[in-house]
Amino acid sequence: MRVLLVEDEAPLREQLERQLRAAGYVVDSAADGEEGLYFGREYDYDAAIIDIGLPKIDGLELIVRLRKDAHDFPVLILTARSHWQDKVTGLEAGADDYLAKPFHTEELLARLNALVRRSGGFASPLLEKGELALDTSRKEVTVSGNAVQLTAFEYRLLEYLLLNSDRVISKTELTDHLYEQDYDRDSNVIEVFIGRLRKKLDPDGALQPIKTVRGQGYRLAIDSSG
Amino acid sequence: MRVGLRTRVVLTTSLVLLIGLALGGWVLVRSFSASVVAGAEEQLRLVVYGLLGAADVDDQQLSFASDFAEPRFVLPESGLYALVENAAQETLWQSPSLQMTELESLHFNELDEPGRFDFHADERFFYMSYRVIWEDAGEVLLTFRVFTSREPYLAEISGFQRTLTIGVAGVVLLLIVAQYLAVAWGINPVKVMAQRVRDLENGHRQRLGEDFPPELTGLARNLDRFIAHEADSRDRYRRAMDDLAHSLKTPLAVLRNGLAEGQTDADGLLTEQLNRMETAVSYQLSRAVAPPSPMLTVPVPVAGSTRRICNALNVAYASKNVVAEQNIHEGLAVRVNEGDLLELLGNVIENAFKYCVSRVQVSAYRRFAGDPTSAQVVVVVEDDGEGIEPSLRAQVLARGARADTEAPGQGIGLAVVVELLNGYGGTLEIDAAELGGARVSLHLPAA
Numbered sequence: 001m002r003v004l005l006v007e008d009e010a011p012l013r014e015q016l017e018r019q020l021r022a023a024g025y026v027v028d029s030a031a032d033g034e035e036g037l038y039f040g041r042e043y044d045y046d047a048a049i050i051d052i053g054l055p056k057i058d059g060l061e062l063i064v065r066l067r068k069d070a071h072d073f074p075v076l077i078l079t080a081r082s083h084w085q086d087k088v089t090g091l092e093a094g095a096d097d098y099l100a101k102p103f104h105t106e107e108l109l110a111r112l113n114a115l116v117r118r119s120g121g122f123a124s125p126l127l128e129k130g131e132l133a134l135d136t137s138r139k140e141v142t143v144s145g146n147a148v149q150l151t152a153f154e155y156r157l158l159e160y161l162l163l164n165s166d167r168v169i170s171k172t173e174l175t176d177h178l179y180e181q182d183y184d185r186d187s188n189v190i191e192v193f194i195g196r197l198r199k200k201l202d203p204d205g206a207l208q209p210i211k212t213v214r215g216q217g218y219r220l221a222i223d224s225s226g
Numbered sequence: 227m228r229v230g231l232r233t234r235v236v237l238t239t240s241l242v243l244l245i246g247l248a249l250g251g252w253v254l255v256r257s258f259s260a261s262v263v264a265g266a267e268e269q270l271r272l273v274v275y276g277l278l279g280a281a282d283v284d285d286q287q288l289s290f291a292s293d294f295a296e297p298r299f300v301l302p303e304s305g306l307y308a309l310v311e312n313a314a315q316e317t318l319w320q321s322p323s324l325q326m327t328e329l330e331s332l333h334f335n336e337l338d339e340p341g342r343f344d345f346h347a348d349e350r351f352f353y354m355s356y357r358v359i360w361e362d363a364g365e366v367l368l369t370f371r372v373f374t375s376r377e378p379y380l381a382e383i384s385g386f387q388r389t390l391t392i393g394v395a396g397v398v399l400l401l402i403v404a405q406y407l408a409v410a411w412g413i414n415p416v417k418v419m420a421q422r423v424r425d426l427e428n429g430h431r432q433r434l435g436e437d438f439p440p441e442l443t444g445l446a447r448n449l450d451r452f453i454a455h456e457a458d459s460r461d462r463y464r465r466a467m468d469d470l471a472h473s474l475k476t477p478l479a480v481l482r483n484g485l486a487e488g489q490t491d492a493d494g495l496l497t498e499q500l501n502r503m504e505t506a507v508s509y510q511l512s513r514a515v516a517p518p519s520p521m522l523t524v525p526v527p528v529a530g531s532t533r534r535i536c537n538a539l540n541v542a543y544a545s546k547n548v549v550a551e552q553n554i555h556e557g558l559a560v561r562v563n564e565g566d567l568l569e570l571l572g573n574v575i576e577n578a579f580k581y582c583v584s585r586v587q588v589s590a591y592r593r594f595a596g597d598p599t600s601a602q603v604v605v606v607v608e609d610d611g612e613g614i615e616p617s618l619r620a621q622v623l624a625r626g627a628r629a630d631t632e633a634p635g636q637g638i639g640l641a642v643v644v645e646l647l648n649g650y651g652g653t654l655e656i657d658a659a660e661l662g663g664a665r666v667s668l669h670l671p672a673a
Contacts, residue, residue: 083569084535084565084568084569084571084572084573085564085565085568085569087538087542087572088534088535088538088568088572091537091538091541091542092534092537092538095541096541096542096544097541097542098542102504114545118544118545123545124545
């Protein structure tokens with residue numbers, strides 16, 4: 001998951017960056033609204049965390065401009081406590097949820113997780129697709145009720161495929177959303193990981209959960225009949 | 227330069243008075259002169275008729291009846307004169323009063339046709355001429371000229387002018403004095419008020435008082451309220467800051483000692499202190515933020531703010547699919563700062579969204595408590611959650627009041643709402659909703 005973080009307070013921004021990365025997110029961070037707008041227009045994100053009080057372009061204005069440019073990724077706004085005016089105008093401007101400062105990191109991650117899930121069309125933290133189930137709060141994966149042990153990257157890869165299972169996802173998109181910017185795009189790491197994931201999820205080849213669409217990318221599709 | 231109120235009123239009204247009366251006087255003098263001249267014309271016409279009646283032409287000779295008597299014609303320089311000319315402008319007769327007058331100095335008009343009066347004036351005389359054809363003696367053309375000195379008429383006019391001027395001047399003087407006194411009396415309460423404001427500034431008074439004329443009592447009362455409100459705000463602020471300082475001391479001491487001992491947060495002690503500090507800051511700051519004075523608050527419709535909050539919460543709680551019913555009359559408004567109203571409604575309605583199963587209901591009504599100035603709008607927020615135990619209700623509201631001894635993790639939303647409401651003289655009640663959950667009622671000052 002690639003997340004845009006726009007926060008002008010350097011200590012908080014750096015702390016959040018570390019915590020988001022530790023939670024498996026790919027993070028781009030911006031220190032002001034202008035930079036935030038540049039990132040938001042340049043890259044495709046799965047979610048954004050935007051502070052309301054930003055220099056250069058105000059957080060609300062930033063959301064309005066991003067929404068006007070048809071960027072519909074979910075936005076979580078950070079407000080000072082006791083500022084309902086900010087919360088309401090933020091949600092009216094196009095944000096999807098708010099969090100009052102000071103907050104606990106667990107709460108931020110839970111809200112972010114819920115937003116990403118919601119935008120993928122899942123109401124509960126348990127993402128299910130046929131025999132495949134991914135519990136986003138426990139970070140556990142089961143196939144037909146049997147737990148599958150995945151590495152952190154494999155888990156993120158599967159989560160992304162699951163949240164976007166309605167469409168074909170290119171290798172480039174996977175690279176963009178799961179790797180930091182300095183990743184070498186020519187390598188075939190994604191193919192290797194897809195191969196490993198297939199083996200772990202479907203050792204006997206009965207489910208075939210990840211389909212390869214030639215020349216386009218991958219698509220998660222599981223027949224519920226199994 | 228700033229011109230005083232009294233000077234402004236007296237100066238402008240005096241000026242208008244002077245111009246008005248001068249204009250009126252001028253019109254009066256003009257019409258009086260006109261009527262005097264018209265009187266002179268009429269008089270001369272009568273004299274001409276008298277002459278015509280007394281005249282007799284016999285064999286080209288003009289004579290007057292013996293009983294024709296106009297004493298002023300006889301006396302030289304009497305002021306009334308007459309002469310009669312023939313067609314060749316030769317004088318056939320002249321009144322004895324003309325004996326000492328140079329005829330060349332007179333300005334007669336040339337007359338064309340007979341049977342018409344001609345009246346005109348020069349510097350000295352009013353002239354009246356009349357040309358007639360005397361048929362008894364074989365059509366003799368005669369011109370009767372009568373003229374009178376203007377002097378007595380001018381004297382009459384200037385006499386009138388003098389009397390008028392004296393009268394008008396007297397009236398003007400009287401009016402200006404009366405007006406000056408009236409203005410002085412009228413603005414006296416303003417001067418008293420200004421003096422009292424100075425006394426307030428010097429600390430000799432605490433309030434303006436109410437003993438002002440009805441036009442000013444409203445202003446005085448509002449100023450007094452404003453002053454009381456300011457004093458109250460300062461007091462709130464000071465108390466909140468004192469309390470904040472006090473409630474931060476304990477956790478700060480614990481943290482400092484913990485740091486000195488190289489303590490880790492294994493037992494959650496440091497986190498607990500941080501939570502206490504966070505609660506204390508939020509709660510005490512909400513107490514310190516004084517609401518604006520009620521007179522400076524514009525009426526804010528409740529329905530609009532409620533709608534905004536519910537729409538926002540529907541976005542934030544999208545996955546919960548809450549059905550939020552709003553039953554609020556559009557005209558219902560409160561005298562609460564808009565930001566504060568959002569704060570109040572936001573905290574209470576968010577709780578309802580958080581704790582409900584699927585339904586939230588917000589309604590409002592106006593309640594009169596005897597005195598119309600203390601009318602209230604009651605906003606009722608209900609949900610279908612588990613509600614708040616009666617024994618816990620008081621505790622929920624009191625949270626934050628003892629922030630330094632409070633267990634971590636407890637929300638202080640409602641306590642903040644209560645503090646904010648207090649500033650507006652409002653109250654909060656918690657009981658059970660018909661929907662099954664909690665019912666929170668906010669009593670706010672109506673607009």
